[in-house]
Amino acid sequence: MPCRYFTIGAGGGGDVLSAYVVGKLLEIEKRAEFVCGGAIWERYRIDRKPGPRSIDEIENAKKINECLAWMKNTMLPTGVKPTVAEVADIAGNAVGIDITKPHRLAKSIRNFCSDEWLLPVGVDAGGDILARGNEKGVVSPLCDSIMLSALAELKSPVAVVGFGSDGELTRQEIEKYLSELADLDAVIGVTAVNKNIAERVLKLAEKVKSHASKIPLVAAKGFFGKYQSWDGEIFVSILNSLVFFVKSEVLYDLNPMAQAVRGCKSIEEANEALHSLGIVTELDLEIEMNGLKTE
Secondary structure, three states, X not given: OOOEEEEEEOOOOOHHHHHHHHHHHHXXXXXXXXXXXXXXXXXXXXXXXXXXXXXXXXXXXEEOOOOEEEOOOOEOOOOOOOHHHHHHHHHOOOEEEOOOOHHHHHHHHHHHHHHHOOEEEEEEEOOXXXXXXXXXXXXXXXXXXXHHHHHHHHOOEEEEEOOOOOOOOOHHHHHHHHXXXXXXXXXXXXXXXXXXXXXXXXXXOOOOOOOOOXXXXXXXXXXXXXXXXXXXXXXXXXXXXXXXXXXXXXXHHOOHHHHHHOOOOOHHHHHHHHHOOOOOOHHHHHHHHHHHHHO
């Protein structure tokens, strides 16, 4: 029986496309089957409700367990298709992950993987899951912290894709953190998106709402120079096609944010846990933007 993986987008909604790409890499390199999934949390410009969505808010979601649901042919209450549903269209199906109950997330993933004979693998687009909380460019620490906490509880590897493609950590910060992980024997593999996969996925994912997850594909095709992303230009080269697999439990031990959200019973409690570290989150920014919109 071939290996079977559950590749899990560990950041916001767009990371599910990187989870699909890593699944395709495992399919080729390990002759493996895979299911991909990701958090149901869109950027505010796509979904004007601050914060992640629960499964119960998603129209036509087929519930798997407390925190997971099949997302093919689903819609947000606003009528917008979530990114994980867009990826479901190209993957056959995909799993939406409800992070509104952080303390239940690891158990839900474990039970699903046990039932389906899957090995969970976290996937982070850009590398901001490596952040410690004191970096100037980090703007979305909450989702990553919740997901890393759950993945570390499961001792699941994390694939860091794109080498700064989300524009949050600098290349020097990413190199430093990966080097520290290597010193701790926590880098367990390195590969890269190749041109063949990049061309196929870009063609299939033309309408998928993710910039950070498309940059490794553009890089694998040989792009070199400044590239326009959601929030401005970033420099792209072949380095953005790299994929580093690291031990989540070691990454967790280095990450005070993931430690702070462990055991939190709601997204609000997790947000307050990061506030206690002096960290402003993507939920804070979305609440602020929503307040400006309604005034």
